[in-house]
Amino acid sequence: MQNKRYTRREFIRNLSLTTLAGLSLPLLSSCAKEEVEDFLQKHFHEMTEEEKKRVIAKLEQRYLQKYGRKFQISTKEALPDTLWGYGLELSRCIGCRRCVYACVKENNHSRHDPQLHWIRVLRLKRGNLINLENSEHYYDPDLVPEKGFIYLPVQCQQCQNPPCVKVCPVHATWQEPDGIIAVDYNWCVGCRYCIAACPYKGRVFNWTEPNIPKEEINPSVHYLGNRPRMKCAVEKCTFCIQRVRSGRYPACVEACPTGTRKFGNLLDPNSEIRYIIDRKRVFRLKEDLNTEPKFYYFFEA
């Protein structure tokens, strides 16, 4: 056997290699590993149940660290024989924007610079309805409703024929069996083609890392809905997927003080929304574009 002598060069080499390995180990095992995992995460539809569970566990851990709360992240699937539809009685809306802020809170929107909204309330001079060019999005009076104006809340219309799904280059957005248009926030590449394609401005973009104060977080979330999002991915109203799939109303419906907002299953002949379609005068925004929204505006019969 050769007599092994430790030369100085070998010593330095081994020392530096060990240091390097020692330094990179925690990096590799925690931060880098997670980043690699995030990077390689599959499309939601391509994940097995096992993989979904792992991703959920990872997210719960991450949210716990960031917000100090235990999250329940649901991946509950669509209920059978369900197609959600929404009704909004224009003659009742007073433009108070309670729905807007209920949505911000329920759906964990970024709060500052900029604050994201999934609902926009447009103020129109009486005499206008279709030409939105003269609408005011940022009206701010002391008291609503204002004389001479009507209010038109707009959010994702959950089109049955959605242009946004058609244009997405990577299948990051799709229609769920219950008609909700969902987004896989982890698959979106941030090209914003869907924003260009949407005739209702139903989609908003996280232009920077969203921020939510710890005490305002809503820890009861759905993976395809109101879980805290990340920077530079697109998002939109999901009819509160986390609520409606567990038998609750969307937050905006609950928050409305005037009963303007109605919600129900279009396939159930006894539902509220079917009652409205049958008995009231309904119309949908931009019907000429053939997007087939499941969002019905209506007036008293």
Place this chain on the structure above:
Amino acid sequence: MEKFQEILNDSWDFYRRTLILVAKGSKLYYAWCLSLLAIIIVGFIFYLKQHEVGLIATNMNDQVSWGLYIANFTYLVGAAAAAVLLVVPSYVYQFKPIKEIVVLGELFAASSVMMAVLFVMVDLGRLDRFWHMLPFIGSMNFPQSLLAWDVIALNGYLILNIFIPVYLLVNFYYRKKPNWKFILPFILLSIPWAVGIHTVTAFLYNGLPARPFWNASILAPRFLASAFCSGPAIIIIIFQIIRKVSDIKLENEALFKIAELIAYAMFLNLFLLGSELYKEYYSHSIHMAPVEYLFEGLHGHNLLVPWIWAAMAMNVMAFFIFMIPQTRKRLSILNLGCLLVIVGVWIEKGPGFVIPGFIPDPLGEIHEYIPNLLELMVSFGIWALGLLVFTLLMKVAIPIETGKFTHTDYEKGVTAFRPH
């Protein structure tokens, strides 16, 4: 094995000599390359900032969600398409240095497409997820999404326009006659493909009924017409630079022919624009709001108005310069015309096309957009990178074309021999 060793040695030799070729040049060459490099570095530093904080670092927002990047992308796709389409008239008019033009046009197209792709990449919010867009690896929404079509069209075009010139140049390097039977189908394929990339890019905007400004069936023809203006104008300038700094002989007559072609294309471009303006203004529906915003201003918002009128003036002036033989046959005026076209079409088809699509937005909101410093710097960086790549490609391609840079074995041979 020996053969393999030989090929390895040969290519090593080629790379070594290419590096020497690229590294040696006049003072002007050094100054040019170094200033481009400086711009690239500055652009890259600005991009890093955008990458870190997100697209909020730009002036884009939920109202105007595409801006300067996508404007440049649109323009460059046109430039890339036109460069190859130039091969057709070169054949028709039987230019003598046709092979140089093929190689040059295709390398120019490759550089332009590379820039176009880079502009899409800097516009992506999540560059880390770029692989989701790749066929087979990611989950591409083909054939539904026109953006998926564009990924295929642009990358196919890029591969085509690298493969053809490289094949030709390798043959010239070995002093071999290229097998035209083999390569001609590819060259011919690149011509409809050039029309294809620009059509697909036009359709990308065209298919959105939410944006009446883009939802006009005249869009793809307009795109092609304007590309036939700006692309050849860039080529005329490049031809003149190349014949000044190299041995490639290009007759003025060739330049004048291209200029004549620009006149026709510009006529078509202005005619199509006029048709569109007529339709909008005579029918005067609410869908003309973006046109009104662009040309007159809307409810007191008129940031783009001076730009589009400047572009109109440039295009019309250039049209007359290129139409009248006396003016297009004077190099100084010709070059002025080229410059007018390059800038005029850039405004018309870049910012003047992309931004009004978003103003007013689908809910009638008017939110004006003008790019900020970061967007400008990143854009300059990409343009500089494209120019640098093109310069370096030319630095190697031209000596091969003229027979000055060949395999060492042939060095001793007849130096006057030209590969075609």
